[in-house]
Amino acid sequence: MLTQIATTVLGFFLLVVFLKKFFWSTILRMLDERRHTIEGQFRRIEETQAKLAGAQEELTRRLVAIDEESRAKIQQAVLEGKRIAGEIQEEARAQAQAVIAKSKETIEVELAKAKVSLRDDLADLTVEAAARLLGERCDADADRRLVRSIIDELERPPPSTR
Numbered sequence: 001m002l003t004q005i006a007t008t009v010l011g012f013f014l015l016v017v018f019l020k021k022f023f024w025s026t027i028l029r030m031l032d033e034r035r036h037t038i039e040g041q042f043r044r045i046e047e048t049q050a051k052l053a054g055a056q057e058e059l060t061r062r063l064v065a066i067d068e069e070s071r072a073k074i075q076q077a078v079l080e081g082k083r084i085a086g087e088i089q090e091e092a093r094a095q096a097q098a099v100i101a102k103s104k105e106t107i108e109v110e111l112a113k114a115k116v117s118l119r120d121d122l123a124d125l126t127v128e129a130a131a132r133l134l135g136e137r138c139d140a141d142a143d144r145r146l147v148r149s150i151i152d153e154l155e156r157p158p159p160s161t162r
Contacts, residue, residue, distance in 0.1 A: 123147040 127143040 119148065119151055122151065 123144050126147045127140060130143065
């Protein structure tokens with residue numbers, strides 16, 4: 001049994017020497033290459049993570065800037081809307097004042113026309129009444145002028161006595 005153990009140990013030793021001489025350097029080289037590959041991949045992953053973190057920070061800054069800019073534009077639009085509303089109100093007030101002024105003018109003109117028409121009708125009625133009372137027809141134009149002058153005198157305010 002001792003010989004069997006010695007043979008097994010000797011065989012194992014020869015196997016280790018043989019593997020070391022022919023395969024050990026190849027295996028170590030493959031393991032080193034694999035370790036370098038894995039280290040390179042980890043470095044690239046860390047670099048990519050760093051770039052992504054930087055990009056995320058940049059996007060966050062941009063989003064904040066865009067948000068601030070949009071709020072500023074909305075505020076500016078609100079102020080512009082208020083300004084335009086004020087201008088529209090002022091324009092509407094001016095138009096309303098113009099309509100009121102024009103209406104007053106129209107009323108004054110119509111009132112003056114009505115007064116003239118009323119005076120003419122009154123003169124015609126007065127002449128007609130006087131003609132019926134006298135029983136004869138006088139010169140109508142002269143009578144109208146006479147009645148109008150009387151009405152004009154009646155419309156004038158009396159002279160003030162001081």
